[in-house]
Amino acid sequence: MHTTDTIRKYKIFSEEDWADIVFDKYALIEVYAKNITFHCTEIEGSLYLRGEGCRFPELKYIAGNLSIDAKYCELPVLETVERHFTMHCHTMMNELRKVRGNFKCIVDAAFKNLETIGGCIAVKNTTVHTRNGKLLKTRDVIPVQYQFQADELLKDGIFDINILGDNIIIPHREIRGKITIVGKNVSFPNLEFVHGTLRIRSEYHIGHKFTHHFPMLKKLIGNLKFENTGVSFPVLQETSGSIHMENGSYVTFPALEKSGNIMLNGGSRGAFPVLTDIIGNFMYNGSEKCELNALRYVKGFFNTYNTFAPNIAEVGDLIIHETYRFEHLQKVNGKIQFLYNVNPATDFKSLKYLGEWGDSRMKDLKFPALECINNYLYGTYDGFEHIAKNIYFKINNNLHLTKDYFIISRTSFPYIFQEKRYPMRKLVAILKLRHSSFQNFKTREYERQWEAFSTPFFTKVLGKIESLWTEVEPMKYEEFFKAEDRNFKLFCFSYYGVGNLMKKLESRKINEKEIEIAYEEYDENGNEKLTQKVNRYEVHEIENRKLGVFIWGSRAEYSYAVKCWCPSTEKEHWLWIESDYKSDALAAIASTFRIHSNLIPYIKCLKRQGDLLICELKEKVTPTGEIRPLTASEYFNLLRAET
Known part of the structure; x- marks a missing residue:
């Protein structure tokens, strides 16, 4: 059985x-790091810079x-790209010889050793030279x-064709291009x-009364795409792209025997006996x-609607429409989802891995x-914590923790795994940006704001935080301010403090008011x-723009905060506010x-402590009913104590 994740x-x-x-041949690697040297001779997958x-x-x-979307990258000895090549920025690449898929370049460039391009060529408004001369647009x-x-x-079979006539015979043994x-x-x-890409369509109402012939393919x-047509591929054993009907x-x-995505819509049918x-x-x-009697493995999602696959053994995500018996299913590498109830x-009964x-x-x-779960959100199934490799605790709408990692994301589980750990x-x-000690964190944040979990598994998480407290220094402002991950940066801002940010980035005071308040106090008796x-x-x-984060909306040029002072200690405090209240x-x-x-x-009455x-x-x-902010008159007429 397959073991691919x-x-x-x-x-x-x-x-x-x-x-x-x-690394495997289906890995997709996106490199966001800057000015770093990576050492490898081959990549069994796709690389996006x-x-x-x-x-x-x-x-x-x-x-x-290979997709190059950043400046000043260097691949000085790269010779072969097996699939598609895209270059949006100038790159040192002197030894490139073969691109077996499509070739796209939007900057002027010279590839002095490039001699083979297997797919389509797109070099619009640029000049690109190869070993054989200038590429056509x-x-x-x-x-x-x-x-x-x-x-x-x-x-040589390198062309794109649109076959409009009837009863045409194409004699080629290989074709590298769109058909x-x-x-x-x-x-x-x-x-x-x-x-x-091979696309077959019929403009006749009864399209598949006639067929096309591929006896040796x-x-x-x-990709294969079919519209209102019929065809047979008697010896086709493998296609790496999608089949769409x-x-x-x-x-x-x-x-x-092996295919990429398969999607059958609009009353279409397909026969896949092996x-x-x-x-x-x-x-x-x-x-x-x-x-699909022979089907054993689906790498992505498997939608069971009106489908019979009695021998399915491993899938990525499993989408279930109705009652289904999975006699041989042993691995679901992703999640199980019921589309309706x-x-x-x-x-x-046979599932061992989730x-x-x-x-x-x-x-x-x-x-x-069931023997093992890779990622489990605590509290969603009794007992799963005992067989889970990674137990995630949802602390709040923004933070998930395990004993080794944390993820910042407002998306729901398991979509949080699209974010960086x-x-x-x-x-x-x-945490040390806000809290002076572990005890301060525990009493002022953990006990007040974190979701409570009464399990030894979460006790280990807290223990890990406590054990690291004396080893780790507070994060430096420069480290999180220059971070590429927007969610991470905003999370750090919340701990660094509004006041510190305002001072660091030289905020401007736009409004100021004073008010006399009657506070309740008690004498010694x-x-x-x-x-x-x-x-x-x-x-x-x-x-x-000074915060270094993009905020949607043309009017969102500024962020606003209110500054106040504690009546008893005279210490200043800052709170973010919405732009509606800036005046x-x-x-x-x-x-x-x-x-x-x-x-x-x-x-x-109201009483406020920070x-x-x-x-x-x-x-x-x-x-x-609705939750709304108090007006200024409501707030100050009711306020009786502050510390």
Whole structure:
């Protein structure tokens, strides 16, 4: 049985991230690190360069795609790219010889050794020279209406064609380019290999009353798309791209064993009697049952709608429409999802491995043979914590923790894994921006703001934080301010403090007001008395560009904060506010107190301790309705104590 994990997507921000990569031919590596040298001779996957100044001095071979989207990168000895090549920025690349897929370059460049391009060429508005001279802007599509036009096609098979005529015979053994077929009964009697997209469509109402012939085609690197047509591929064994059928197509693949994505829509049907591996996703929307009797492995998601796959053993994500019996399913590398209602009768009697679990709505499902879960969100299934490799705790809407890592993301589990993981040492360094000691963190943040978990597994997480506290220094401002990860930067800002940010980035005061407040105090005998004090509040603004984060909206040029002082200690405090309150400092501080609107008439008084707001009611009332900020008059008429 396969042991391949779900699609491996890596985001590289440092040399340490590079060391964690497990290379395979389906890996997708995005490099965001800047000015770092990476050492390898081959990459079994695709490489996307997003960070400036990346260097690969020994890299000679890339099995997948190469996309260069950052300046000053260097690949001085790279010779071969097996799939598609895209270059958006100037790059040192002197030894490139072969690109077997499409070639796209939007900057002037010279590839003095480049001699083979297997796919389409796109060099619009640029000058690109290769070993054989200047590249054309793009490859022209050759229309084939008559047989003599087919006979005149280049013998090397490197062309894009649009076959419009009927009963055309294409004699080539290999074709590297796009093939579009519109005419009737087109035949490729010798064709064994295609590197490019094959699209077949019929403009007739009863399209697949006629067929096309590919008696020798064994391998296709590219996508297959069918619209309102019928065709058979009697010896095709492997296609790396997707198979997409629309509008009542019917296509048979009697010898196909391995494919990329398969999508059958619009009343289309397909026959896959020996298909064992789908290196991608499977989705079928037809009315007749789709039988996949030999299918064992789906790398991406497997949608079970109207599909019979009795021998399926391993999938990426599993999407279930109705009650289903999985007699042989042993691995789900991703998540299980019910598209509609969860049916507890769904049979998972043989399932041994589950990649991700974090949905408590499925807690009634039974997994009698389950041995291991890779990533588990604590509290969503009783007992799973004992077989989970990584137990995640949702601390709040922004933070998930394990004993070794933390993830900053507002997305739901398991989509948080699209974000970067950070080591626990870095979390402690961030916590120390706000807290002077572990005990201070525990009493002022953990006990007040963190979700409580009464389990030994979370005790280990807290223990890890405490053990690292004396080892780790507070994070330096420069480290998080220059971070590429927006979520990480904003998370650090929240601990660095509004006031520190405002001072560091030279905010500007735009509004200031004072108000006299009657505070409740008590004498040494416990008698209440009112003391008049004058409080001052200021509103400051800062340009968002100085924060180094993009904020949606053309009006969002500034962020705003209100500054106030503690009446008892005279220490200053800062709080973020919305732009609606920037013009009135009193309304600004009042807007930081939000409460259910039905409670407001019953408030006896307000008491404030920093960002902790205490509301004393005249009588017990159940909160309902909208939550809104208090107005300045409501807030200051009710405020009786502050520290």
